[in-house]
Amino acid sequence: MNKKDLDKIWVIDFGGQYAHLIARRIRELNVYSMIIDPDEISVERIREDTPKAIILSGGPSSIYEENAPKIPRWLLDINIPILGICYGHQLLAYMFGGKVSRGLGEFGRTRVKILDKKDLFKGLGDVLEVWMSHNDYVEKPPPDSEILAVSEDTGYIAAFRIKERKIFGVQFHPEVIHTENGLDILNNFLELSSCKRNWRLEDYLNNVINNIKNTVSDNEKVLCAVSGGVDSTVTASILKKAVGDRLVSVFVNHGLLREGEVEEVSTNLRRIGIEPMYIDASERFLNALRGVSDPEEKRIIIGRIFGEIFKEIISKDPSIKWLAQGTTYPDVIESGRSRRASKIKSHHNVAGLPEDLGLRLIEPLKDLYKDEVRRLGELLGIPREILVRHPFPGPGLAVRIIGEVNEERLSIIRKASRIVEEIIRRHGLYEKVWQAFPVLLKDKWVGIKGDKRSEGYIIVIRIVDSQDGMTADWSRVPYEILDEISRRIISEIREVTMVTYAITSKPPSTIEAE
Template sequence: MSWSPSLEHDTVLVISFGGQYAHMISRRVRDLGVYSEVLPYTLASEEAVKSRKPKAVILSGGPSSVYELDAPTVGDWVLRLDVPVLGICYGHQLIAKLSGGSVERGVGEYGRTRVALAERDPIFDGWGDEEDVWMSHSDYVASVGPRGRVLARSKETGYVAAMKVGDRVYGAQFHPEVRHTEKGLKLIANFLFRVAGARPTWRVEDLAERLIDDVRSRVPPGEKAIIAVSGGVDSTTAAVIARRALGDRAVTVFINHGLLREGEADEVLSSLRSLGLDPIYIDASQRFLGALRGVSDPEQKRLVVGRVFAEVFEEVARSDPSIRWLVQGTTYPDVIESGAEVGADRIKSHHNVGGLPEKLGLKVIEPLRYLYKDEVRRLGLSLGVPEGIVLRHPFPGPGLAVRIIGEVTEEKLATVRRASRIVEEELRRTGLYDKVWQAFAVVGDDRWVGVKGDRRAFGYIVTVRVVESEDGMTADWVRLPYEVLQRIASRITSELPQVTMVTYAITTKPPSTIEPV
């Protein structure tokens, strides 16, 4: 069994009721130095929760109504735990229902909302008598039950904005995990430290030796592990960990699937060699592109890429019978989005999680599976990974295949590759590249009539996507200056004769994902 941080750190369990915002709560807890894990409500039995010995429990929001048939729930045992409990939004309403209160359908509160404190409590230390919070709900707590006390109310509607049931069970109708709740992080800190007495011992920079020891302990002497590297921060950090753990028994493999960005193969090889990772380089471009021919469904494309990756790894492994393991840079969001965690909906398969066939033939080690992207970056810096790799924008394992809508063709691949390079170049030129989370271009099958050289043209539509995020679980579109957008559009249509229209994506995640497919 692999090592888990919960064995050494005070742990807060975030019980998820179906929304990815549970991970935003988890991230805020980790930001405050306390380790957290997300547990789907389907697994949150009383025995399962108590066996993890949490320091506190947080009940997340979710899209359901507590009075719906088959609504997500946990038993009323959650009110009798020996640790503090905080319910947020849906979790707040569920606490009210379980404690004898009532929940009704209301007028709804969305966005910035003013609340007034009705009673002082340690969880509101540092708050004024009135504060702005972020709401997103239509149901509301109509009564708090016989043991409940109202701690705050919405100024506009009078709805219960916060409550306390008994001594250490709290509910907040608003979202303290969202930055728009101006003192939300202060409330979470009060809950963790003043109410729960948690110790802030979680620092990813201190994990390096523990992760190295864990990989070393799992791979027996005489056996080797393939390290799958792409040049991104996740796989490179995992590779450095495995190399330090196993030395020459770590076989670094870099597969060029023909779906990389412009000039990326040479850049990756140079970066890996600078770290002492001299990879086996395999150019499998034609093999991947051949397997993708005729495939338009986005989920199938991801699965095809995962299958071919696995086939190549298996071939490398067959060349040396002592290779029994595969080390990957899987992170926590990868695990969740692929539905690898019970209770999580499959949003998209990642080639290193849901895209791998069941009979891989290699045992998998994922040293980063407990970490979010920004935590991996901090860990990478502590291991000496260069900033050029650490700060590089995230790039999907299936590469440009998921930035092409519909079938992957040579023309569309060349289009998206060059257009993405233009986007990156313009952001670097204006000093914006390192200030955004991700920036790229997308191309599909749609066409737009244009005029080029006084002649009618019928060309591709390129969509530019630039987002800001903390961990990839949620994202907002970046308000680029108009002159930067103009320069990007002008260069793409000028340098790519097959493109007649450039658009800019302005949808957040959720409801969309960052990558198009």
């Protein structure tokens, strides 16, 4: 089924940290969702996408702020079901004539009393425990509205509906797992919107393969860099099915891989029928990175050299007309390719490659979240141990070394990475956490080793829990495991005198250090 044939839900992103989580929850309910920037809303876009319903996300703004994001008034008058969440709830109340005020705030788990168990709360209990995160609240509901739920502690309006309309607001976050029956609430909204449940990854896979077959001519080849990670492996597997032997897969060793990674990647790719061209360019990359400390410059240099290598391959085979990349939806957002997103950092799939490659781009995963990519891999028959690998950045260990990359610092981070992974795996945590890795700082810390004063490097351990990489929380790993990691790093790596643990979530931090 083509995307144009799918029933779609618009998720209008007001800058809230859960906007993409809303979109993922809708897809879990087998309806295709799209993240839409408020600036992208137009009559033409409505006609193009024909959304069956609209969800307004939460956000950090107050509706009375001068530049607070809004939606056009006409969007409320075209008879499309709308659900406002948190800021979206307040915005709907304000636009329909209600009053929004600054209140005491409600954060975390909160009990709400359901006053109307029809429609949005159909089939649910009298009281729900939900997740709140707000300061502003709807003090006075709009005219011609009915209150559906209230907070037990504060009496604040927790949900309302515009009478005779399928327009709802909820102050809490039904998309987060901490909200009791949250998925049921979203499902009830989809039912009220008469959405067809026609978003299936099986259809997406067949569609993307057919699109590639119809787009790439029989005499054209596709170049695809493979790293052994989930995204590039799934991308290469899709291309293999679509173009067969016309896939030119390349495994470039940029000298920034972990211990034993070249052998592991080569073995895993052979298991799924992919025999990549192997290029050892480690010396070339390391020479170019010598003396470079700026993280963005490091990413750009790495992308540029990949581009140079690609150009050399293309020059020897002019039938290569396409470049395939494993860019996912979070990659696109984090690289600032959405209209509202500020550029956080360049992604290795979208930065540094020269525009004069002369290749057209294939990105079969660019509409998918990481969990969907893994499920696609299962459909392709890729072994589980490959699909559960932790994300590893394209620039490799270069972005886990703060400051200059050199042989000494690479040796330190490789040893530390091996120790962290060994311990996490032995304690059965590898598949329970999203990522676990060390970061090498450029600062030094004075210590004592062998009864002598020793000045050594600082290692930061980063272990996070996440579902899609768009948001993440630091993992509450038992102290005993952290202690084991610290003791082994200090005892086995003489250049390190301090090990610390990163306890900042994303946002405000990113997962990777650079």
